[in-house]
Amino acid sequence: MTRIKRGTMTKKRHKNVLQDAKGYRWGRKNLFRKAKEALIKAGKYAYRDRRAKKRDFRRLWITRLNTALRLHQMTYREFIALEKSKNVALDRKVLSQLATENPDVFAKFIESVR
Numbered sequence: 001m002t003r004i005k006r007g008t009m010t011k012k013r014h015k016n017v018l019q020d021a022k023g024y025r026w027g028r029k030n031l032f033r034k035a036k037e038a039l040i041k042a043g044k045y046a047y048r049d050r051r052a053k054k055r056d057f058r059r060l061w062i063t064r065l066n067t068a069l070r071l072h073q074m075t076y077r078e079f080i081a082l083e084k085s086k087n088v089a090l091d092r093k094v095l096s097q098l099a100t101e102n103p104d105v106f107a108k109f110i111e112s113v114r
Contacts, residue, residue, distance in 0.1 A: 061096035068099035072110050082113050 021035035028038040066076035
């Protein structure tokens, strides 16, 4: 029976991992074991932060909305309660964009909700 040499696949796997770790700092860009560890961690952080990004943006929109509403003597809490009672279905992202990009339209919208 002939001998099986596995160097080809190992070389290919190492090359792919090191290619993915390109741009990393210190030994993590050119040492296979360190590069593999770095890629695993990077994948975990990427997965976690894709979810955290949604929370962060929602928090940002709420902060922007609250700031814009306080200029019109209203709090965020009061505004959301009014919006729900009037069955207005605009989400926080759209309201935040409206407040930052078109403050005059936003002021009219607030009056209509009141």
